[in-house]
Amino acid sequence: MSTAKERLLDAAERLVAERGIEVSSRDIAAAAGQRNNSAVQYHFGSRDALHEAVIRRRQVPLEARRRELLDALAESGRLHDVHGLVDALVRPMTELLASGPTHYARFLEQVRRHPVLSTPVAIDADWAASQEVMHRLGRDGVRRGQALATTLFALLADAERDGHSPDPDDLVAMLVGLLAARVSESAQIAR
Incomplete structure (x- = not known):
């Protein structure tokens, strides 16, 4: 049997996914079977x-898996291999999707x-392995990193909506292609 707190986490993940970030605490509490409209405030x-x-609950095991993959890259002397780095970013999420409904x-x-994802408090040790991957990928810095995150989140969300886990090798190939693509002169000037 799950606790009230776990049910609130599950309900928040589902309702934000379905309705957006502005879903009310009252709706989350109701979906979690809580009669108390202040359950979110009480527990969180x-x-x-x-x-x-919600992020921390998922991110901690995802980052632990990323750390394993990065350690394996380090042991094989491949910490600068773009394909391996992108795989370390992608594979834990595809494994999560393959493990069951989410x-x-x-x-x-x-x-x-x-702001929940862009504040320094949220971007801490829970994201250390992801930050390391993005730092090692480095080229064109923040701009390519944002494009990579946007593309990855969209592809994973589409697969989740369709009820399947995408092939990690296909996703990695697509994202490596995105990173390897030459930036046009007009885009470089616009920076």
């Missing part, structure tokens, strides 16, 4: 703190540009 303190808790990719798609 705020709706943003609930969103952070709403997490769609949740991330909804909250990607929200």
Whole structure:
């Protein structure tokens, strides 16, 4: 039997995925079977703190898996291999989708540009392996990283909506192609 807190996390992940970041705490509490409209405040303190808790619940095991993959790359002397780095970013999410029904990719798609993901508090040790991958990929810095994240979140969310886990090798190939693509002169000038 899941706890009230776990049911709130599940409900928040699902409702944000389906309706967007502005879904009310009251709707989340009701979907979690809570009669108390203040259940989100009681268990998490705020709706943003609930969103952070949803992320942290998934991100901790995802980042642990990414760390394993990065350690394997380091052991084989391939820490600068773009394909291996992108695989370390992608594979844990595809494994999560393959493990059973989830709403997490769609949740991330909804909250990607929200302050819950862009504040220094949210981008901490929970994201250390992802940050390392993005740092090692480096080229064109933030701009390519944002394009990579946007593309990855959208592709994963689409697969999740369709009820399947995408082939990680296909996703990695697409994203490596995105990173390897030459930036046009007009785009370079626009920077």
